[in-house]
Amino acid sequence: MDVSTILEASNITQxxxxxxxxxxxxxxxxxxxxxxxxxxxVGPSGSGKTTLLGLCAGLDRPTKGxxxxxxxxxxxxSEDERAEVRNKYVGFVFQTxxxxxxxxxxxxxxxxxxxxxxxxxxxxEEAIELLTEVGLSDRLQHYPSQLSGGEQQRVAIARAFINKPKILFADEPTGNLDAETGATIEKLLFDLNEINGTTLVLVTHDLSLAKQCKRTIHxxxxxxxKDESSSPVKMEQINN
Known part of the structure; x- marks a missing residue:
């Protein structure tokens, strides 16, 4: 695998x-x-998107490949060794x-x-800095039940970035959020991706979210x- 490659899937069958x-x-x-x-x-329900994401993150083993x-x-x-790899290199953001x-x-x-x-x-100190960066400096001592869905997802994003992951896997990161809150979370994900140089791989049904990525695997x-590369479309361009 080339040094500029972070992830390689070869003949994956599940x-x-x-x-x-x-x-x-x-x-x-x-x-x-x-x-x-x-x-x-991207792809329709049942196309294997989340299964593929889990395999790429080492959460499960493929049948072949x-x-x-x-x-x-x-x-x-081993499972413990894969967990160690995830802890070192991987961040997660989930729909829930x-x-x-x-x-x-x-x-x-x-x-x-x-x-x-x-x-x-x-x-x-690092956690406070990240929570401040995602706009939650006044929510440090709040429990999840005291936070809105958008605020909970911001906490999840801060948690995903605190170990400075080389790759971030996001599974329907805006799936449980309203359109306005979802747009805020999307911008946050891409901004932090750019600032930290982290690879972002996300599963989504939202084609407007997919268009903001440099590459889309269907x-x-x-x-x-289909596997296509494109110039990312920013959220403000989509809205205009």
Whole structure:
């Protein structure tokens, strides 16, 4: 894998047993993604988008094929070793936010670095900086139940960026938000991507969100139907 490549999927096939039948969710998927780029994975429900995202992040193993993440082959690794790779290189943003309800916004953002064994006082400073950057300096001690959906997603984005990931995976990051809040979150994701030089790979049904990416991979029936590169369209251009 070239040094400028952050992610490589080679002949990825994923099958599941459903009763007496074998269901093929992904069939011979091949692509590489360059460091620092933005890539959308789109397709109808059931096309395998979220399954593919999970495999790329090392959350599951493909039935066949190989994934390389930051030049690390995930196939031979144990679950603990894959978790270590994720902790070092990967950030996640989910549709359902995935915040710990018993932790404050500040504590939620601190979790990834505390898992690395870093000192609480050092982690706290970085978390406060990130929460301030996403506009939540006055929400540090609020629990998820005290935050709006958009605020919870901002906390999730701050948490995703605190370990300075080389690649950020986002699964329908605006799926549970209204249009105005979703647009704010989209801008935040792309701004932080550009500032930090992080590769952004997102799954979405929203074609206007996909158009803001430099590349779009279209899935259909578990296969790549189309793989296209384009000049990103900014949200303000879409709205005009």
């Amino acid at each position: 099958t599941f047993r459903s009763g007496d039948h074998q269901l093929t969710v992904l069939d011979q998927i091949n692509f590489t993604i360059s460091s620092g780029t933005t890539c959308a994975i 190989d994934i390389k993440l930051n030049n690390v082959a995930l196939g031979p690794l 936010f995935q915040l710990v309800p018993t932790l404050t916004a500040l504590e939620n953002v601190m979790v990834p670095l505390e898992l690395r064994g870093q000192k609480t006082e050092d982690v706290s 899935l259909k029936n578990g296969q790549i139907e």
